Each structure stands twice: as C-alpha cells, then as structure tokens.
Amino acid sequence: xxxxxxMPARMLGIALLFLLIAGQAQATGxxxxxxxxxxxxxxxxxxxxxxxxxxxxxxxxxxxxxxxTPGGGLAExxxxxxxxxxxxxxxxxxxxxxxxxxxxxxxxxxxxxxxxAMAPHTIIGSAQPVQLSPTGGTVPVNDSKTTNAxxxxxxEKARKHGRNTTAAREFVLxxxxxxxxxxxxFRVIEHIASSPEELMDQINGTRIxxxxxxxxxxxxxxxxxxxxxxxxKLLSDPTIAGLLMLIGLYSLIYGFSSxxxxxxxxxxxxxxxGLIGLGFNVNVGAIFLILLGLGLILAELHSHTFxxxxxxxxxxxxxxxILFVPTxxxxxxxxxxxxxxxxLALILPSLxxxxxxxxxxYKVALARFAPVVVDVFEGEEAVALDRLDPxxxxxxxxxxxxxxxxxxVEKGEKVTIMSREGSKLRVMAKQR
Numbered sequence: 001x002x003x004x005x006x007m008p009a010r011m012l013g014i015a016l017l018f019l020l021i022a023g024q025a026q027a028t029g030x031x032x033x034x035x036x037x038x039x040x041x042x043x044x045x046x047x048x049x050x051x052x053x054x055x056x057x058x059x060x061x062x063x064x065x066x067x068x069t070p071g072g073g074l075a076e077x078x079x080x081x082x083x084x085x086x087x088x089x090x091x092x093x094x095x096x097x098x099x100x101x102x103x104x105x106x107x108x109x110x111x112x113x114x115x116x117a118m119a120p121h122t123i124i125g126s127a128q129p130v131q132l133s134p135t136g137g138t139v140p141v142n143d144s145k146t147t148n149a150x151x152x153x154x155x156e157k158a159r160k161h162g163r164n165t166t167a168a169r170e171f172v173l174x175x176x177x178x179x180x181x182x183x184x185x186f187r188v189i190e191h192i193a194s195s196p197e198e199l200m201d202q203i204n205g206t207r208i209x210x211x212x213x214x215x216x217x218x219x220x221x222x223x224x225x226x227x228x229x230x231x232x233k234l235l236s237d238p239t240i241a242g243l244l245m246l247i248g249l250y251s252l253i254y255g256f257s258s259x260x261x262x263x264x265x266x267x268x269x270x271x272x273x274g275l276i277g278l279g280f281n282v283n284v285g286a287i288f289l290i291l292l293g294l295g296l297i298l299a300e301l302h303s304h305t306f307x308x309x310x311x312x313x314x315x316x317x318x319x320x321x322i323l324f325v326p327t328x329x330x331x332x333x334x335x336x337x338x339x340x341x342x343x344l345a346l347i348l349p350s351l352x353x354x355x356x357x358x359x360x361x362y363k364v365a366l367a368r369f370a371p372v373v374v375d376v377f378e379g380e381e382a383v384a385l386d387r388l389d390p391x392x393x394x395x396x397x398x399x400x401x402x403x404x405x406x407x408x409v410e411k412g413e414k415v416t417i418m419s420r421e422g423s424k425l426r427v428m429a430k431q432r
Contacts, residue, residue, distance in 0.1 A: 006282070015145065023317050026232070029059065029060065029061045029214075029218055029219070030058060030060050030061065030111065030218060030219040030220070031060060031061050031062050031063070031064060031196075031200065031215060031218045031219070031220050031221070032051060032053040032054060032058065032060045032062075032063050032221050032222075032223050033063075033064040033066055033196060033220060033221065033222050033223060034047065034048060034063060034064070034065060034222075034223040035044050035066050035067065035222070035223075036048070036065045036066055036067050036068075036069060036109075037067075037068040037238075038068075038069060038099075038233070038237065039069065039071070039072040039237055039238060040069055040071060040072025040073055040076050040077055040080070040105050040106070040109070041072055041073060041076060041230040041233065041236035041238070042073070042076055042231060042232075042236055043074055043233035043235075043236045043239065044072065044080065044233070045076050045079045045080060045083070046232065047223075047225045047229050047233065047394070048065070048083055049081055049083060050223075050225060050226065050229060051063060051225075052083060052087055052089065053222040054081075054223060056088075056089060056344065058088060058132075060219055060221075061089075061090075061213060061214070061215055062089060062090040062091070062092055062203075062208075062213060062215065063087070063089055063090070063091050063092065064091075064093075064094050064199075065091065065092065065093050065094065065109070065113060065195060066094055066096050066184070066398035067093060067094065067095045067096070067100065067102040067106055067109065067110060068095065068096065068097075068100035068101065068102070069101070069102055069103070069105070069108070069109075070101065070103050070104065071103050071104030071106055071127075072104075072105050072106075074105060074150075076105075076133060076151075077105040077108055077109060078110055080112075081108070081109065081112040081157065082115070084109075084113055085112075086113055088209060089209075090114045090115065090208040090209050090213065091113050091114050091115075091210060092113060092114065092115040092116075092117065092199070092203070093109060093110040093112075093113030093115070093116045093117065093121070094117045094193075094196070094199060094427045095118040095119060095120070095122040095123075095124060095180075096118075096119045096122070096196070097119055098119050098120055098121045098122065098194070099121055099122065100119065100122045100123075101122065101123045102122075102123075102124045103123075103124070103125065103126040103127065104126055105127075106124070106316040106377060107124045107125055107126070107127045107154075107171050108127065108150075108153065108154050108157065110124060110189070111154055111157045111158050111163060111164050111168055111188070112157040112161075112217070113160070113161075114161065114208045114209060115188055115190055115191070115203060115206065116161070116163070116183075116188065116189040116190055116191075117190065117191035117192065117193055117199055117202075117203075118179075118180035118183055118189055118191075118192055119180065119192070119193065119194055119195075119323060120180050120181075120192060120194060120420050121179065121180070122179065122180050123179055123186070124171075124177070124178055124183060125171050125175065125176050125177035125178055126149075126171075126175055126177055127154070127171040127172045127175070127176075128171075128172055128173065128174065128175040129141035129146065129147060129150065129172075131245035133298070142146070148171075149173050149347075151172050151173065152159045153171050154168045154169070154171065154172060155168050155169055155410070158188075162187075163187055163188055163189075164186050164187040164188050167187075167188050168188070178201045180192045188231040191203065197220065200215040200216060200217075200218055200220070201215075201216055203215055203360050204216040213368060222336070223271060226370070235273055235274075241273075241274050241301030242274065243274075244271070244273045245270075245271060245272045246267075246274075247267075247268030247270045247274075248267045248269070248271030248273075248274055248399065249267065249271065249291075249294055249317075250267070250292060251266050251267030251270060252267035252271070284432055289316045289317070292313070292316045293313040293314060293315070293316030293317035294313065294317070295313070295314075296309045296310065296312050296313030296316065299313075377396075377417045377419070377420045377425065378417060378418065378419060378420075379416065379417065380396065380397075380416075380417045381414055381415070381416060381430065382394040382395060382396040382414070382415050382416075382417055382425070382427060383395045383396075383412065383413070383414055383415070384403075384409045384410065384411055384413050384414075384415055385406075385411065386411050387403070387408070387410055387411050388403060388405035388408065388415075388427070389405075389408045390404050390405045390406070390407070390408070391403070391404050391405075392405075392409075394415060394425065394427060395415070396425065401423070401424070401425045402423060402424045402425070402428045403424065403425045403426070404425075404426055404427070405426075405427050405428060405429070406418075406426075406427075406428045407428065407429060409427070409428075409429050413429060413430070414429075414430040415427040415428060415429055415430055416428055416429075416430050
C-alpha cells in the first residue's frame with residue numbers, strides 16, 4: 001500500500017527534474033542586443049534586418065533594441081515596426097543606459113516592441129510633430145491628416161501589446177514626456193531595469209509570440225554590424241551628411257579658384273559621400289542656391305565688384321544651407337531642440353565662410369585702393385648666378401632675374417643694377 005503511494009510521488013519528482021533540465025538547457029541560449037542609438041536613418045533599418053537574420057541563424061531567445069534616440073525618419077520608423085511585427089523572435093525595446101531618451105520616432109518604436117523596458121532616469125515622449133519657424137523657434141505641424149495617421153499608428157501598437165492607448169495618443173497630441181517610473185505606472189512599459197542582465201531576470205518566464213522566455217542566465221551578445229553598415233550609419237546621420245555636402249561645395253570653390261591643389265578632388269569626394277548619406281533625397285532648391293552662390297563667389301574672385309557678387313553668393317549659400325536642414329515633416333520626425341542643433345551645425349560653417357570672405361574682400365579692397373608703389377631697382381645690388389657674357393641670371397631679393405651686363409661678369413660676383421627693362425635687368429660689375 002505504501003509502495004503504491006510512493007510511485008506517484010516518485011514520478012512527479014522525475015517529471016519536475018526533466019522540466020528543470022529542459023529549462024536549464026533553454027537558458028543556455030543567447031539574447032542578441034542591437035545598438036539603435038542616434039538618429040533613425042535608412043541604415044537603422046538595414047542594421048535591424050541584419051541583426052534579426054543573425055538572431056534567427058543563432059536561434060537566439062530574443063532580440064533587444066538598445067534605444068537612445070532623438071527620433072529620425074518616419075518612413076524608416078514604419079519599416080522598423082514592420083520588421084518587429086514580422087519577426088518570429090521576440091523583440092524587446094529597452095531605453096538604455098541611464099540618462100538615455102527615446103523621443104518622437106523612438107517612442108513609437110518602443111511602443112511597437114513585444115516587451116518595453118526602460119532604465120531608471122530615462123525619458124520617452126516628445127512625439128508631437130514640430131518644425132522650425134523662420135525665427136528659429138518651433139511650431140506644431142497642423143497637417144491633421146498626417147498627425148491623425150501617427151496617432152492611429154501609435155494607438156494601434158499600444159492596443160496590440162496591451163499598453164495605455166491614452167498615454168500613447170498624448171505623446172503625439174500633447175508632447176507628453178514620461179520617466180521610467182511614470183511610464184510603468186501608466187502601463188506604457190512593462191519593466192524597469194538598470195542593466196540588461198537585470199532585465200533578463202525580470203522577463204524570465206514571460207510568454208511572447210507563442211514562446212516562453214527562459215532568459216535567466218542567458219548569454220547576452222552585442223550584435224556587431226558589418227563595416228559597410230557602420231559606414232552607412234555614419235554617413236546617413238543628417239548632420240554629418242549635410243556637413244559633407246557643404247564642405248564639398250566649399251572645397252570646390254577653393255579648388256576652382258586655386259587649381260592644382262587637389263581641393264577639387266576632395267570636394268567632389270565629400271559631395272558624393274554627402275549625397276550617399278542623404279540617400280540622394282536632396283532638396284533641389286537648396287542645391288541650386290548653393291551652386292549659384294558658388295558661381296557668384298568664383299565670379300567675385302575674377303572681377304572688380306568689390307564684394308557685391310561675393311555677398312550675393314554668400315546669401316545664396318546660407319539660404320541653401322538652411323534648406324538643407326532635415327526638419328521637413330513627416331520625412332524627419334525629431335523634437336524641436338534636435339532640429340535647432342542640426343540647423344546650427346549646418347548654418348555655422350556658412351557663417352564662418354562669410355566672415356572669411358568678408359576679411360578677404362577687405363584685404364583685396366585695401367590692395368586695390370592702396371597707392372601705387374614704384375619698384376626701385378636702380379643702384380640696388382644683385383649677385384651673378386652664372387657667368388654674364390653678357391647675358392645670364394642674377395639673384396635679386398631672393399628672386400631670379402634675367403640680366404644683361406656691360407662687359408663680362410664672373411659667377412658669384414656682385415653687380416649693380418643700372419635699370420630694368422620689363423623682366424630683364426641691365427647690370428654692371430660692382431666697382432671695388
């Protein structure tokens with residue numbers, strides 16, 4: 001009788017042992033992390049796609065998006081959301097490290113992940129579409145069609161993952177910002193963790209996409225993108241791409257005004273890299289104004305307008321630089337403060353060029369209006385560089401001059417200049 005009672009208990013123990021072994025075996029898998037810091041650009045889509053491919057190949061338990069972004073391209077953001085939705089591997093959004101932000105497009109990406117987490121002292125929100133005003137301030141975008149589409153998108157993502165749709169809507173309509181504690185309290189995120197390791201402990205046992213995550217003790221691996229994607233990520237930063245465009249154009253100005261220095265090649269290279277970084281999505285009006293300004297500045301270097309053409313050209317370059325600032329919504333979905341930083345980064349080089357041009361024009365004006373100085377050669381001393389019999393060369397004030405001597409002058413002897421006839425000096429042996 002006792003033996004019969006012991007059999008179920010023994011079988012239960014064996015079953016629990018098998019479950020423990022299975023759980024430990026599953027926990028030996030890895031969780032892949034991908035760095036999504038910086039502006040969301042086309043390179044971000046490619047990096048996430050490559051990371052998901054790696055996660056599938058390695059049979060990773062989950063993929064963590066490390067978010068610290070001011071936002072970025074709206075088209076790129078929707079592509080990231082599509083990749084997350086289609087992924088069979090759970091995708092975890094994690095605003096990390098402490099002090100990080102996920103604003104605008106970054107907030108939408110976090111809401112669209114399968115699990116959302118934040119490190120302490122991080123911020124999400126500022127998702128109201130804004131654009132720079134002519135005075136340098138920011139004004140909300142009043143295109144209700146686009147704004148309503150974004151509201152519908154973020155609400156649907158929140159609803160899909162059981163998150164607070166009201167808060168999601170207010171991110172867009174009221175520029176709501178939340179820290180980690182507030183976001184968890186309002187059911188915008190599920191977890192607050194100081195480190196990825198702590199996050200792994202918290203999500204252990206969570207069921208997502210028909211998978212129970214056994215992540216306690218899992219191996220955390222950081223995805224290293226291929227070098228071509230890293231280079232594209234660097235180039236596709238809108239500030240860097242814009243600066244490359246401007247540097248390339250300024251180098252062409254210098255190269256065309258001083259041929260043979262190699263500045264033309266450098267300018268064309270920088271221009272090409274800037275176009276690649278911007279994805280050839282360039283404001284045609286900005287390109288026209290900058291090229292027109294380049295032409296006017298070059299014309300100034302070969303004319304006598306005393307700065308009129310240069311000033312007009314500089315104005316064109318500055319206005320074109322302003323148009324280069326990637327603040328057009330919905331193409332770029334970033335907060336106003338980041339837009340102002342980008343504007344300053346692209347306009348400042350033009351202002352520096354303006355100061356340089358003003359200084360150069362001032363110096364040219366001084367030279368043009370300065371009194372004519374008559375070269376004084378007669379009676380000056382020179383040195384024969386070779387035997388003058390009667391013609392040869394002499395060294396005068398560090399320069400080589402053709403010379404014709406009265407009589408014969410041996411190499412190295414000092415001569416006295418009698419007169420100058422164009423580029424030729426008439427000399428005679430110095431009297432001893």
